[in-house]
Amino acid sequence: MKARKFLVLLLVMALLGSLVAGCGARSEQAADKPAESSGDSSGDTAAKAEPIVIKFSHVVAENTPKGQAAIMFEEKAEEYTDGKVDIQVFPNTQLYNDDDVIAAIQQNSVQMAAPATSKVSKLFPEWTIFDFPFALPSIEKVQEAMESEEIGGKLFNMLKDKQMLGLAMWDNGFKQMTLDDRPLYMPEDFEGKSFRVMSSKVLEAQFKALNANPTPMAFSEVYSALEQGVIDGQENTLSNIYSKKFHEVQEYMTLSNHGYIGYAVITNSEFWEGLPADVREGVEKALDETTQWVRDNGERLNQEALDNIKADNTLTEIHELTAEEKKAWMEATNPVYDMFEEEVGADLINAIKALR
Ligand code: SIN
Numbered sequence: 001m002k003a004r005k006f007l008v009l010l011l012v013m014a015l016l017g018s019l020v021a022g023c024g025a026r027s028e029q030a031a032d033k034p035a036e037s038s039g040d041s042s043g044d045t046a047a048k049a050e051p052i053v054i055k056f057s058h059v060v061a062e063n064t065p066k067g068q069a070a071i072m073f074e075e076k077a078e079e080y081t082d083g084k085v086d087i088q089v090f091p092n093t094q095l096y097n098d099d100d101v102i103a104a105i106q107q108n109s110v111q112m113a114a115p116a117t118s119k120v121s122k123l124f125p126e127w128t129i130f131d132f133p134f135a136l137p138s139i140e141k142v143q144e145a146m147e148s149e150e151i152g153g154k155l156f157n158m159l160k161d162k163q164m165l166g167l168a169m170w171d172n173g174f175k176q177m178t179l180d181d182r183p184l185y186m187p188e189d190f191e192g193k194s195f196r197v198m199s200s201k202v203l204e205a206q207f208k209a210l211n212a213n214p215t216p217m218a219f220s221e222v223y224s225a226l227e228q229g230v231i232d233g234q235e236n237t238l239s240n241i242y243s244k245k246f247h248e249v250q251e252y253m254t255l256s257n258h259g260y261i262g263y264a265v266i267t268n269s270e271f272w273e274g275l276p277a278d279v280r281e282g283v284e285k286a287l288d289e290t291t292q293w294v295r296d297n298g299e300r301l302n303q304e305a306l307d308n309i310k311a312d313n314t315l316t317e318i319h320e321l322t323a324e325e326k327k328a329w330m331e332a333t334n335p336v337y338d339m340f341e342e343e344v345g346a347d348l349i350n351a352i353k354a355l356r
Helices: 002-032 065-080 098-106 125-131 139-147 149-162 201-209 219-227 238-243 269-273 277-312 323-333 335-339 346-353
Strands: 052-057 085-090 164-179 194-197 213-216 233-237 252-255 260-268 317-320
Touching: 052 065, 065 085, 065 164, 065 277, 085 277, 098 164, 098 260, 125 139, 125 149, 125 201, 125 260, 125 346, 139 149, 139 164, 139 260, 139 277, 149 164, 149 260, 149 346, 164 238, 164 269, 164 277, 194 201, 194 219, 201 213, 201 323, 201 335, 219 233, 233 238, 238 277, 260 269
Parallel strands: 052 085, 194 213, 194 233, 252 317
Antiparallel strands: 164 233, 164 252, 164 260
8 A cells, every 4th residue: 555655756856847847948048949929819910021131232331322232231121121132331341342343242141242444344344444544524424334235235245154133333533642752734744743543554554654553552541651651643523532532632733524433233143043033123123223323422422522621721733734734644644545445445445445
């Protein structure tokens, strides 16, 4: 009898033990799960799918045409896809500089970028076409070039061979020259001075034609190189000069409009093709509207940057290139066109020359 009672006691203890253990296991599982809504339990309990993350890397400040465009694109794309994408914009070289971002796109480490067209020329020499001195006299001509089959169409087609897709072209605007210790009026004024350039052989040739020394360098390094006297001068758009404070470490600026900076908005082709159709449609709509906005507002933003530079009053002189000086600069740099016939292609060079 005693033995039976002991057996029953053992059984009860074993049963209780397994109940306690079961409770413990369930509560661990519950802790791993997200908490369920405590509110209305009437209907939709299906979890909303995680948004598709699109990382967008660029190098400029937010108060520039590209910086503003990237923010606008983020807002519109998230709205038009009903939150199915999460656009994460990384400005100011937070992720990659423009030379590295192209490889990052090819590897799908970032999904979108907008390097200056000059920087795409490291992979495809033809993309240097917008760098030829005084090639594009107005923003209207830039747009004509970008929309034409012989120029824009041809350039975009090339990207497909390297796991990339060109989605749009965004404008910044025209480049101006700055220098540390003397004004730039005539070609002789460039002699012996070192100028930072983007990675483009045509830009290097442009400064060599002026007897200056071109120094290729990442955008993020230009301010300190100017400040420390590693380089004497640089060329850039007014919005880039102002937002990166180059005018605070330079003395002279010549408003020359001798070159142009615009951007190839690129993505990884496999990533893009893998997007659900409705998502791609929403992102494309956002891109189209943003592209139109940059076209309409790029010049205004650069003009505002000039007003701000003037208001800061840090430069000794801002000189506007005269017609006579422009003619002299053009004559000095014209040989650059012939030097690249083979590398860039006579067809492209003739097409861009026709727009001058
Ligand atoms: C940019 O506008 O994206 C940068 C241009 C530069 O490297 O000077």
